[in-house]
Amino acid sequence: MSFDVLFSQFMSGIARAALLFLVASGLSLTFGVLRVLNFAHGSLYMLGAFLSYSIWKFLLMPVLGFYLAAIIAALIMGAVGILIEYVLLRRLYARGWPEQLLATYAIVLIIMDLVKWAWGGEFLSIPRPKPFTGAVLLFGFPFPSYNFFVILLGLGLLVFLWWLIYKTRFGDIIRAAAHDREMVSALGIPIPWLFTWIFVLGAFIAGLSGAVTAPFGSVALGMDIEIIIECFAVVVIGGMGSLPGTLLGSFIVGEVYAFGIMLKPELAIAFIFMVMAVVLIIRPWGIFGRPER
Amino acid sequence: MKKIAILSVLVFVFSIVSVSMVMAQAKKAAPASTKEPIKLGVIYDFVGGCHMYSETGVKGIKIALDEINAKGGILGRKLDFIVRDTEGKADVAVRETKDLILREKVHFLIGPCSSGMGLAMQVIHSEYKVLRISAIANTEAMTVDKFSPYFVQVVPNTYMEAIAATRYLHKKVPTAKKFCTIAPDYEFGRREEAAFEEEIKRLVPGVEILYQAWPKLGEKDFTAFITAIMAKKPDAVHSSLFGGDLVSFTKQAAPYGFFQSVPFIALYDFPVLLALGPDAPEGTFGFGRGCFFMDPNPKMMEFVEKFRKFTGTYPDAWAVQNYDAIYLLKAAIEKAKTIETEAVIKAIEGMPFEGLRQKFTIRPLDHMGTVPCYQGTIAKDPNYPFKIWKDITRVPGEQVIRPEASVREIWKKTGVTR
Numbered sequence: 001m002s003f004d005v006l007f008s009q010f011m012s013g014i015a016r017a018a019l020l021f022l023v024a025s026g027l028s029l030t031f032g033v034l035r036v037l038n039f040a041h042g043s044l045y046m047l048g049a050f051l052s053y054s055i056w057k058f059l060l061m062p063v064l065g066f067y068l069a070a071i072i073a074a075l076i077m078g079a080v081g082i083l084i085e086y087v088l089l090r091r092l093y094a095r096g097w098p099e100q101l102l103a104t105y106a107i108v109l110i111i112m113d114l115v116k117w118a119w120g121g122e123f124l125s126i127p128r129p130k131p132f133t134g135a136v137l138l139f140g141f142p143f144p145s146y147n148f149f150v151i152l153l154g155l156g157l158l159v160f161l162w163w164l165i166y167k168t169r170f171g172d173i174i175r176a177a178a179h180d181r182e183m184v185s186a187l188g189i190p191i192p193w194l195f196t197w198i199f200v201l202g203a204f205i206a207g208l209s210g211a212v213t214a215p216f217g218s219v220a221l222g223m224d225i226e227i228i229i230e231c232f233a234v235v236v237i238g239g240m241g242s243l244p245g246t247l248l249g250s251f252i253v254g255e256v257y258a259f260g261i262m263l264k265p266e267l268a269i270a271f272i273f274m275v276m277a278v279v280l281i282i283r284p285w286g287i288f289g290r291p292e293r
Numbered sequence: 294m295k296k297i298a299i300l301s302v303l304v305f306v307f308s309i310v311s312v313s314m315v316m317a318q319a320k321k322a323a324p325a326s327t328k329e330p331i332k333l334g335v336i337y338d339f340v341g342g343c344h345m346y347s348e349t350g351v352k353g354i355k356i357a358l359d360e361i362n363a364k365g366g367i368l369g370r371k372l373d374f375i376v377r378d379t380e381g382k383a384d385v386a387v388r389e390t391k392d393l394i395l396r397e398k399v400h401f402l403i404g405p406c407s408s409g410m411g412l413a414m415q416v417i418h419s420e421y422k423v424l425r426i427s428a429i430a431n432t433e434a435m436t437v438d439k440f441s442p443y444f445v446q447v448v449p450n451t452y453m454e455a456i457a458a459t460r461y462l463h464k465k466v467p468t469a470k471k472f473c474t475i476a477p478d479y480e481f482g483r484r485e486e487a488a489f490e491e492e493i494k495r496l497v498p499g500v501e502i503l504y505q506a507w508p509k510l511g512e513k514d515f516t517a518f519i520t521a522i523m524a525k526k527p528d529a530v531h532s533s534l535f536g537g538d539l540v541s542f543t544k545q546a547a548p549y550g551f552f553q554s555v556p557f558i559a560l561y562d563f564p565v566l567l568a569l570g571p572d573a574p575e576g577t578f579g580f581g582r583g584c585f586f587m588d589p590n591p592k593m594m595e596f597v598e599k600f601r602k603f604t605g606t607y608p609d610a611w612a613v614q615n616y617d618a619i620y621l622l623k624a625a626i627e628k629a630k631t632i633e634t635e636a637v638i639k640a641i642e643g644m645p646f647e648g649l650r651q652k653f654t655i656r657p658l659d660h661m662g663t664v665p666c667y668q669g670t671i672a673k674d675p676n677y678p679f680k681i682w683k684d685i686t687r688v689p690g691e692q693v694i695r696p697e698a699s700v701r702e703i704w705k706k707t708g709v710t711r
Contacts, residue, residue, distance in 0.1 A: 005524040012517040019514065121344025123537040123568040125544065135548035144548030147516065217513045217541030218568065222341040226511055258517035262524070265506045266478075268517075 008141040009262050010255065015147035017254025018154035022212065023227055024234040024246050025157060026205030032241025033178045033198045036089060036100050040107035042228030044203050047111055048077045048210030049219045053124045056214075066129035070211035077207025078200045085199040090192060108224065116221060124219040150212060157205065161243055174198065178241065233272055237279045239289025248287055330373040331366070331632055333358075333619075334399035336389055336414070337429070340381035341511055342536040343406035345564060346429050346611040351376055353428075353612035354403065356599055357619035367626050379405055383413040390417045400632050401426070403618055408432035408451075408480040412439060419443045424634050428618040429611055431582075432480050433488075436661045437700055440709045443634070445641060445655055447618050448582060449666045451481060452695050455488035455533065457666035457688040458558055458580040462529060463496045464686075465578060465670075466556045469528035471501045475518060475542070476533040478507035485533035493531070503527055508538070515542045519549055527555060535560035540568045552577050561671055563609040566680050573671050573680040580668045582610040583650040586681040587667035593649045617648035621655075653690055658697050658711070663690030 027041040052066075052073035059065040084107060092100050127133075132149045135142035165171040177184045177194055185191045213223070230253060235241075238249025253272050260268035285291045335354055337347030358372045366372055375397055379386035386405060393399045394417075402418055402425035405411055411430035418425050419441040427435065431448040435441075449457070463469070472493060476482030486505065493500050503525040506518045519542075522530060534542050539559055546552065552574035561579025563586070581587055585597045585607060596616060600608035621641070626632055629640035642657035653663045669682025704711065 005520075008520045008524065009517065012520045015516050016514050116339070116344070121339065121341075121348055123342075123345065123540050123564065125540050125568050125570075125572070127570070127572055128544070128548075133548075135550070141520075142549050144516075144545070146548065213513065215544070217515075217544060218537040220342065220511075220537040221344055222511050223513060226513060258520075261506065261517040262521040265504075265518075265521070269509060 004139050004141050007139055009258050011138065011143055013255035013258030015150060016257060017250040018151040019213065020230060020234050020253055021154045021247060021250035022157060022209035023206065024231040024250055025161060026202040027231050028235050028241055028246040030199055030202040033174055034093065034195055036092065037097060039101055039104040039228060040111065041206050041231065042224040043108045043111035044077050044080065044206035045210040045227055046115060046224035048073045048207030049214045049223065050115055050119050051076055052211035052214050053126055053219050056126050063130050066126060066215060070208060073211045074204050074208035078204040081200040081203025082196060085196050089199060112224065121221055126214045128215045146215060153212060158247060165243060233276050236276050236286055239286025242288040245286055245288030328370065330371040332397065332399040333372060333374040334377065334393035334397060334402045335374050336377045336379060336386065336393065336402060336404035338381045338406040338410055339378045342538065343381065347406050349609055349612045350429055350615040352604055353608065353615035354619055356603055357616045361623060367623050368630065375399065379410045381407060383410060386410040386413050387417055390414045394418065394421045394423050401622060403428055403615065405430055411435050415439060415441050415444055422634055424638060426618045426622060428614040432484055436659045437695065437703050438707045440659055440704065440711065442638060445660045447621060447662045447664055448614055449664050449690060450661060451484035452488045453690060453693040454580060454666050455485040456492045456693040458668055459489050459492040459531065461580065461668035461686055462531060462558045462578060466529050469556065470497060470499065471503050471528045473504045473522045473525055473527040473530045474502065474532065475506040475508065475522065475530065477510040477538060479510050482533050489531045510538065512538055513541055515545045519546045519551060523549060523551065529556040532557065532559035536565065539565050543569055543574060544572055547572065547574065563607065570679065575671050575673065575680065577671050578668065579671055579682060580666065583613055583665060583667055584608065584610040587669065587685055588650055588687060590651055596649050613649045617650065620648055621646055656694065659700050661694060663694055665689050666693060
């Protein structure tokens with residue numbers, strides 16, 4: 001197999017990893033601090049995609065339309081995040097995981113029916129925005145420039161989250177709260193307020209990544225469940241609640257899938273879950289995760 | 294322990310008794326008063342990629358029923374219909390089918406969208422001896438491998454559709470010897486690609502199939518499949534991707550220059566072309582099941598006007614096939630002069646029928662309609678605000694239907710006797 005073939009397959013994997021990282025980072029962040037396994041994260045992502053489509057349609061702006069729509073959709077999802085956290089999640093922090101999963105699954109069903117009712121089952125699609133419509137040549141092999149945009153956005157988000165968590169006071173509080181929330185609370189920091197903002201950030205990221213997916217493929221029902229399953233694989237492999245873990249998990253899932261497709265397409269998805277199974281056996285808390293206290 | 298054993302025996306006996314009572318009731322209910330409406334159970338999958346097909350399918354049914362009822366119904370009886378949702382789950386499909394038959398006491402069934410659901414339902418309604426017509430789902434297994442006399446097909450099945458599409462692809466790129474395929478990884482995709490392989494081996498001696506990609510149904514990111522296919526440098530690619538998956542694939546493949554470098558055929562029907570808008574790749578080949586631009590005969594265009602008045606949009610093949618299914622049923626009931634299932638089945642076998650897709654008949658052997666398959670090349674048209682096809686081929690079903698001898702051969706293996 002020649003170098004350019006391997007390289008182009010590798011780049012496909014990177015593009016997929018970037019997309020996965022965008023979505024999974026929000027999921028991992030919420031879990032890391034709130035200790036809530038938010039099954040509805042994929043639904044917020046789907047809603048973000050549908051919203052960005054409608055806003056893009058409404059704006060009718062040839063160049064800026066998509067970018068504006070993506071930001072507005074993400075902001076709306078942030079607001080939806082406040083609602084969900086305030087009305088539902090806040091009552092569940094003290095409960096066990098089964099109840100949290102059931103409650104967030106209820107949100108999945110509600111959003112699914114909401115989307116069905118509001119947008120119907122049509123396949124919607126946004127054309128790729130300028131200037132990312134074409135492709136660039138990498139070692140003589142074309143690579144879609146929109147994929148570059150997604151990779152850049154993923155890197156941007158990585159840097160932003162790293163800065164937020166490790167370089168700011170807010171980040172210090174987040175890390176402290178993830179470690180010992182009673183102690184942080186005893187220091188006079190309002191934990192409910194902190195948790196609301198973390199969830200809002202997670203919902204914002206979900207909405208943004210949904211909007212970014214819209215020009216990539218089609219916006220359709222079912223994209224919620226599809227993404228959440230892959231995101232779970234990412235965070236289980238990388239380690240729940242760990243930023244470097246999410247990055248590595250996305251990379252592994254993206255590349256295993258890309259090369260699986262090339263070598264044995266029938267088993268491409270199975271390969272991902274085989275890796276997950278191996279990680280679960282050797283390090284049940286994930287590569288970068290911490291064992292549960 | 295003993296108590297539990299006795300209890301479970303009691304529960305078992307009780308359930309057998311109640312089931313047989315319900316079944317007996319269902320049979321008794323058949324000869325109802327002759328002025329009561331004829332009830333149709335419409336069962337579709339309002340979920341994922343099937344949601345939209347199901348929705349327009351039901352609109353096609355509604356238009357046909359309104360027309361028929363306005364003219365006094367069939368045999369002086371009005372038509373009534375109940376719509377049910379399988380949610381894309383085989384167990385729900387089975388439950389709803391049973392409920393429609395036992396509780397709602399429908400006389401005929403129409404549906405579903407997914408081939409997987411269709412196979413699950415077929416066992417049930419055949420057991421209760423209720424006739425079902427399929428107007429979207431099209432796996433060949435329903436008429437061949439798992440044949441049931443209580444099933445009629447008005448959609449070109451996977452075999453016919455893929456054979457016709459393969460011939461079109463071969464006609465367009467006669468020199469192609471090396472192929473790749475990409476298809477959704479479930480019943481429908483597997484069947485289509487198997488038929489493609491069979492036909493391309495007949496047409497091109499020494500053909501090579503370099504690589505077969507099986508993305509899951511509902512895949513959003515085809516990038517890795519696209520680069521893997523292009524790395525093999527095929528002469529042409531055959532695909533049975535459809536709906537939202539095909540929209541995603543097309544948008545992701547375009548920046549790679551895929552459509553300029555590889556001749557490609559897939560299910561580029563009206564909803565896909567509409568969703569793709571300016572992104573629809575001109576010069577790429579499509580196959581479909583018969584909508585207005587594929588078969589613009591007067592009857593079809595009259596239906597287009599009715600549909601647009603009713604919904605404000607153009608009808609797709611799914612609406613057309615459902616409309617045809619209702620009129621086929623009407624013709625059969627009128628010929629049989631009763632709604633009694635066995636008589637209607639007898640009437641439908643070999644009966645000449647003229648619908649929106651022109652003439653076809655239901656082959657008596659396996660109840661497969663000799664419905665046409667359509668292929669074309671994506672192109673702009675000044676008459677429409679979206680891209681349609683040019684160089685359209687209409688392949689009558691008789692030319693691509695599986696020969697009777699071949700059907701009987703498969704039946705020998707699967708244990709169907711007829």
